[in-house]
Amino acid sequence: MMAFRKFLPLFDRVLVERLTAETVTKGGIMLPEKSQGKVLQATVVAVGPGSVNQKGHVQPVSVKVGEKVLLPEYGGTKVILEEKDYFLFRDGDILGKYVD
Amino acid sequence: MMAFRKFLPLFDRVLVERLTAETVTKGGIMLPEKSQGKVLQATVVAVGPGSVNQKGHVQPVSVKVGEKVLLPEYGGTKVILEEKDYFLFRDGDILGKYVD
Amino acid sequence: MMAFRKFLPLFDRVLVERLTAETVTKGGIMLPEKSQGKVLQATVVAVGPGSVNQKGHVQPVSVKVGEKVLLPEYGGTKVILEEKDYFLFRDGDILGKYVD
Amino acid sequence: MMAFRKFLPLFDRVLVERLTAETVTKGGIMLPEKSQGKVLQATVVAVGPGSVNQKGHVQPVSVKVGEKVLLPEYGGTKVILEEKDYFLFRDGDILGKYVD
């Protein structure tokens, strides 16, 4: 968990960790790598303070650390922290979140 | 209905489910798949809280869950929730809604 | 007239019905289809509530249902309602209106 | 003159009628059509109410009906009213006006 506390995204950037692709179907059949889709679900691990609007006020981001989000298929910046892959997305580019 | 409650679009995004294409004409003739047009009518299944304007105020979206809407021919992002296809559109890209 | 009451354009969109091309000249000569120009005159059949400006206020559209308008040569989105062709234009793209 | 009263441009659009090209020089020599320049002088025949700024206020156009204006070489939209050619320009695209 240390990595998350050590890196602070700037402005409205959100650091996420993609869920690992499930390589076994519900029925227990192993999937070859090709048929596995790109994983678009991720967990928020760090958030920036928010963007600054034209009035100089900070607009907080709309997701919180620990929330499960749906990422767009393209975009985002890969960031390697302590030899692990993370991705930075702008708050406004995250499609939605999963709520209970 | 659970899927709709579990996924919350962010900002001014609207989650819709396209109506199924009618493959039988009014007169009862089955249509081959080619002659079926792209279905542009959809039902709103979830809406984001709205976009944030330059003053920092949230501008709610203009459609509600359950409303029937007309989608533009292009655009939108396919989202798979519980193995079912949905589409995300920006509120401002939805052309209109059907009212009674 | 039911179609017009059932479909509500969103934001500053205006639903229009193009006038039918006159295929007979003033002098009574039938025109072959090629020499008929694109019909740019239309009747407004439904209007959206207006666009939302940066202050969050709604700016009503500048035309009313029933008014005759002049459309730009390009642009607009074809919409089929009850098997009849209509077109959606942004309020700001309509060139002008005919007044008595 | 009826045409001018019957057509109302929307927003900051200005309807103009181009001056007819002079095909005879000051010295009385007839010019072949090729050597005649594009006529950029026009008379304002109808004006829109003005554009709406971000505060929702209408900004009136800067020319009046009857004024002689200088048009840019490119741009403008041809409009045919009662079988006569007119042109629509945005107020901001008109270069200047001739004053006495």
Add this chain to the structure above:
Amino acid sequence: MMAFRKFLPLFDRVLVERLTAETVTKGGIMLPEKSQGKVLQATVVAVGPGSVNQKGHVQPVSVKVGEKVLLPEYGGTKVILEEKDYFLFRDGDILGKYVD
């Protein structure tokens, strides 16, 4: 001088008259036309009232009639008034002015 009083540029446009290229060097040697640079110095002959900002206030132009200005190498619109060449520039495109 009549031309200047008769033409009024609109918005933030500035009408200038380019200085004539000096075809004789300081030392008195005649320059062939090729080696003469494009003349970028001009005299302001008419100015528009200024542009309208988002608040609806007019922002006057920054040069006055009679001032000597430095033009950018490209841009500007040639305007022929009483068979003489003038150029229209946006106030913001004029590089600077010569002051005594």
Add this chain to the structure above:
Amino acid sequence: MMAFRKFLPLFDRVLVERLTAETVTKGGIMLPEKSQGKVLQATVVAVGPGSVNQKGHVQPVSVKVGEKVLLPEYGGTKVILEEKDYFLFRDGDILGKYVD
């Protein structure tokens, strides 16, 4: 340290010094130059006063001298000060910072 005090970036620019690439792995194996990734970590050595927003207020930059930051893979301007390489980035382009 003198270089940092002598150069002042303007507006929201941030002067950084990239960390030197580690050419030896944790296990002590020397890496050939090709396999070394581009170093994206840097130390802030000077910051501008901030950008000026539409209200005329200065918006300070979000990083401080001495902070460790993560740079985007592309962009930035190389600046040579006293024969040493530095890079200028816009505050908004810096991805995040490392905090203890």
Add this chain to the structure above:
Amino acid sequence: MMAFRKFLPLFDRVLVERLTAETVTKGGIMLPEKSQGKVLQATVVAVGPGSVNQKGHVQPVSVKVGEKVLLPEYGGTKVILEEKDYFLFRDGDILGKYVD
């Protein structure tokens, strides 16, 4: 020095004079012209009054006459005043300044 007082840049433009390239290295070796880098250091010789923001207020430029600045590698407009080369840059394009 007369040139500086006679030319006044408009808006947020800054007139600079590039430092002359040193063609002799510290060790006294003459450099052929090719190996000399483009000189990016310059002295401010005249500044405009500043740009006008959306509220109509003038935003003064961030450099003063006599200050040493670092120019971007590309951009700027060459201006010849009294047979000497100067360059005009927008205030916002100047990278930074050297302070004592």
